[in-house]
Amino acid sequence: KPGVDWRDVHAAAVRAIATLLVEGGILRCSVDEAVEGDAARLFFPHGIGHLLGLMVHDVGGFLADEVGHRIAKPPRDPALRLTRVLQPGFVVTMEPGLYFIDALLQPARTQPVGRSVDWQRVERLAPFGGIRIEDNLAVTASGCENLTRGIRHG
Template sequence: EAPYHSIIGLNEHAGTLHYQYYDLKPPRRPRSLLIDAGVRYRGYCSDITRTTAGPDEPRFTALVHGLEKLQLRLCEMVSPGVDYVDIHRKAHLGIAALLSASGLVSGLPDEAVVEQGITRAFFPHGIGHFLGIQVHDVAGKPTPSPEDAPFLRLTRTLEASMVVTIEPGLYFIPSLLEPLLNGPEAQYLNRALIDELKSCGGIRIEDNVVVTASGARNLTRECE
């Protein structure tokens, strides 16, 4: 009854957003585990992601905890009349704050970290999408995605009874980070720490949230 093939990434594979081609041998050192999986119930889909740090990864563990706190704040933004794009933009400011607090980025205010495109290298996808009889349910984009959120799948103002995912991520994807590390933004990046963490792959935390008449219900957290 799975609505899509589960994404299960160990270590650096957690940084591949739709990792499907699995290794046959386990890594010598488990540093991270990302599971993105769902189930179909009465014709409707769920889509949930959790990331777990390895037992000897204090820096990565701190990032996981920081991203979960951000994710919960973003879930609390879900309410009728809220522009979903605003949630996405708030996610980038939160990612910028987390990058600064962890020492991955320094010397820039959070707004500049976003404006210079640094957060998009660590968080390249949208904050989420519609959820229904399809995992990426239809009619989410009556207007094109804005320039600062080209991969956002939902550009609507939220209304009661809509169901959305809220799924911020923070990844160490070499092809996205190398242009920054070789460009003028390199002066603000902690290359040594990035090198230390890149084999952890990345983090994504995703809940399924239904918009109510006065706010929202986090269906995922209710089941924990």
């Protein structure tokens, strides 16, 4: 909805992914530890979404004003493509995902971030690759409209 900082949306998504990972037994730690220790980011390595416009990854995701000043990405989330406060008329993607990417997970096995990971469980799930939900949302004056979901019947 308008007035919400996209960085807060992303932080909430990281926490939600961490909750799933802890409740599913993939991470053996608290949700707070999964977020603060970056273990959740091993499985959610990208930003929650981005502006959608003339280009798929539309420009302007970091603009603080019309002069061109930028809003920095949070240091722990370098893949974030949007750092602005949502305004009516914005169209954004909402792309929560949970991935088992070998190139990211293998190095973590020998690093502190990997200590809380149940690697046997990861090995059983890794062949599935992961899952991502992709929705396009139009920010309205009072909230948002999901442009991706069709009308449900019945």
